[in-house]
Amino acid sequence: MKIANEHENQEEEYKAFLKNIRAEKEETSNFAKLLFTIVLAILCAVIVCVTIFENSYIIEKFTTGSTDEASSFAKFYKKEKKNFDVPFSPRRQNILLLGVDSNGTGANIWEGTRSDTIVIVNIDPKTKSINAISIPRDSKVYLPDNKGIQKINSAHALGGIDLVKKTLRETFGIKIDKYIIVHDEAVEKIVDALGGIPIYVEKPMHYNDYAGKLHINLDKGNTVLNGKQAVGYLRYRKDGLGDIGRTQRQQWFMRSLFEKLHSPQVITKIPEVLNICNTYVKTDMSFYELSQYAAFARSVDENKIELATLPGAPNQRGYISYWILDPQKTQQVINRMIYREKPTLDGTKFKAGIMYSPRKEDEAQAMKEKLTELGFEVNMLKITHLSHTRFVANKNDVTVDFLNWLQKKMPELNNMQFIYDPTETFSVGSDFTVVLAEG
Numbered sequence: 001m002k003i004a005n006e007h008e009n010q011e012e013e014y015k016a017f018l019k020n021i022r023a024e025k026e027e028t029s030n031f032a033k034l035l036f037t038i039v040l041a042i043l044c045a046v047i048v049c050v051t052i053f054e055n056s057y058i059i060e061k062f063t064t065g066s067t068d069e070a071s072s073f074a075k076f077y078k079k080e081k082k083n084f085d086v087p088f089s090p091r092r093q094n095i096l097l098l099g100v101d102s103n104g105t106g107a108n109i110w111e112g113t114r115s116d117t118i119v120i121v122n123i124d125p126k127t128k129s130i131n132a133i134s135i136p137r138d139s140k141v142y143l144p145d146n147k148g149i150q151k152i153n154s155a156h157a158l159g160g161i162d163l164v165k166k167t168l169r170e171t172f173g174i175k176i177d178k179y180i181i182v183h184d185e186a187v188e189k190i191v192d193a194l195g196g197i198p199i200y201v202e203k204p205m206h207y208n209d210y211a212g213k214l215h216i217n218l219d220k221g222n223t224v225l226n227g228k229q230a231v232g233y234l235r236y237r238k239d240g241l242g243d244i245g246r247t248q249r250q251q252w253f254m255r256s257l258f259e260k261l262h263s264p265q266v267i268t269k270i271p272e273v274l275n276i277c278n279t280y281v282k283t284d285m286s287f288y289e290l291s292q293y294a295a296f297a298r299s300v301d302e303n304k305i306e307l308a309t310l311p312g313a314p315n316q317r318g319y320i321s322y323w324i325l326d327p328q329k330t331q332q333v334i335n336r337m338i339y340r341e342k343p344t345l346d347g348t349k350f351k352a353g354i355m356y357s358p359r360k361e362d363e364a365q366a367m368k369e370k371l372t373e374l375g376f377e378v379n380m381l382k383i384t385h386l387s388h389t390r391f392v393a394n395k396n397d398v399t400v401d402f403l404n405w406l407q408k409k410m411p412e413l414n415n416m417q418f419i420y421d422p423t424e425t426f427s428v429g430s431d432f433t434v435v436l437a438e439g
Helices: 002-022 030-034 039-054 056-064 067-079 152-172 185-193 227-235 242-261 264-280 287-299 327-337 358-373 400-409
Strands: 093-100 115-124 129-134 140-143 148-151 178-183 197-201 205-209 214-218 221-225 281-283 305-309 312-317 320-325 351-356 377-382 390-393 418-420 432-436
Touching: 093 152, 115 152, 129 327, 140 152, 140 320, 148 152, 152 178, 178 185, 178 264, 185 227, 185 264, 197 227, 197 242, 205 227, 214 227, 221 227, 227 242, 264 281, 305 327, 327 418, 351 358, 358 377, 358 432
Parallel strands: 093 178, 129 305, 305 418, 351 377, 351 432, 390 418
Antiparallel strands: 093 115, 115 129, 140 148, 178 281, 197 221, 205 214, 312 320, 390 432
């Protein structure tokens, strides 16, 4: 009875959290409704682009050669192993990924555009690992050069890439080595060029914004999203979680897109996607640098990709909605993800948590038994609506290395997306939480 009461209290606390997030109101301007967020999905779109640049020499073969020649080359490509050899520096590097919206003028697509997506990707050539931090677009910051207090997504519109880099350096102490900017129209076109992206839609998504020309009509279940459907899936925010729910969907979409990009059939799409990238992708990297990053991206083990969003809470000031960053936890995320600070383990046994959908109850019970056998204290919580299975680290001491060790003991944890979340949204009173959802 006591345990049941504790679970009920935990679920009530979780519902209270959701209620707080639901209090966040959308901005009322039509311009804000057009903003397009793609976070880590852009990382995958970039991988497509740099792969194209890396293999641009084969375009002539596909445009002039026979289908048999293309098929033969695809088989060869699948077997060939690419190695990553950094030509510029073996040190860790920070790559800035920006997704910018339309300025609506039909003029230069890179001028006066807001960076609706801001992702800092930290790569470590020595460990062949990737850490990625998503910065919520509504984050309230002070922009340099006397631009005043603004949402961080205004930096690109007010001062271009230079002001964005300066803002990140002065606000968070993060120096950007290279940047890649992707226009929002690129994602729809790339998804269509790739023949769609398979994904699990975790809930019915139906929404119409006639002013913003956004129409979403998705049913729950496994499906293959075309370009317009992918845009709708990524932009949907009518689920009580606002931008946080949308950021999570970007992460699920990124994983599906990443898997799609490993398909040898992608090679045959190179000419079409190259034309898209020539128009909608901007970077300060040379072709040679891009080719090396592409090789590195393909060499990274999916189990060594760590994702995080700068923690904070929604706040309404007048008709403007801000994301107020938590200073202490934000610095904690930066220290871990950018500076790769290693925790000093004190030998304390982690507490494990399992959140599960009703249909996953048997699987959750089996996982609890295995974790208990390994000596972990396990808390469990059934939640009616959960989106996507993942492994969430709530404590700084819980690292990817720990998950990799645990995966050797429990193979069912293999290929779970690793999320670092010091806000303990999914903690269940635990140091790490396994979320078992239907998708």
